[in-house]
Amino acid sequence: MVIVLGVLAAVALPARAAGHAQLIRTAPASGATLTTAPDAVQLEFSGNVISLGLQFQVIGPGGLATEGKPVVDFTKVTQPLAGGLVNGSYQVNWHVVHDDGHPDTGSFGFVVQVPGGATATGSPVAVAPIDTSTPQPQGLPVFWVVLGVVVVVLLVAVAVIIDRRRRSEAMGP
Numbered sequence: 001m002v003i004v005l006g007v008l009a010a011v012a013l014p015a016r017a018a019g020h021a022q023l024i025r026t027a028p029a030s031g032a033t034l035t036t037a038p039d040a041v042q043l044e045f046s047g048n049v050i051s052l053g054l055q056f057q058v059i060g061p062g063g064l065a066t067e068g069k070p071v072v073d074f075t076k077v078t079q080p081l082a083g084g085l086v087n088g089s090y091q092v093n094w095h096v097v098h099d100d101g102h103p104d105t106g107s108f109g110f111v112v113q114v115p116g117g118a119t120a121t122g123s124p125v126a127v128a129p130i131d132t133s134t135p136q137p138q139g140l141p142v143f144w145v146v147l148g149v150v151v152v153v154l155l156v157a158v159a160v161i162i163d164r165r166r167r168s169e170a171m172g173p
Contacts (some may be wrong), residue, residue: 020102021047021075026092030108037085037112041092042078048099049077055095060112061088061119087117 025044028034041058049072056070056079066080077096093107 011119016111020100020104021045021049021098023104023106026108031110033111033113035114037114037117038081038110039083040078040080042076043094043096044103045077045096045098048074049096050099053095053097053103056092057093058090059093060090061086065090085112087112087114087119113165 022045023043025048027042027044028038032107041056051072054070054072054077056066056077058065058079058081065082065085066079068080070079077094089109091107091109095103095105099101111172
């Protein structure tokens, strides 16, 4: 039984101990100057992201430039942008929670310079900063549920084996 638990721990735990997921790619790229306005901003991480606690802002010369809610697809988060982005600098602020419960926050910028494109008029609109507090997920992660079931099954199997040995010893040769 100790060997079985050791094998289970060796297989299951290294994935958790290997480190937290990290941002590996953004589209548009950080610091990019674009000659066509993007339809969306996408972040790609080295591990899965969950929807819980997800926040996304794209702030440009006219204020908040997002439209709708961000979409999570395993390791990618895509935020649709409002149509008709004006020329100027855009700041992307994001906060995600990885499937191991680790929160991650960051920002990057890009510039839209569409030849002959519109530019913002008036003062920039103030936008509230994103809330980086991480809500706690409800329920247990799947890993712990599976581990609990395996431990219970192993304990029942050991109890059955011990009970059978005692009964066979009591019956005698």
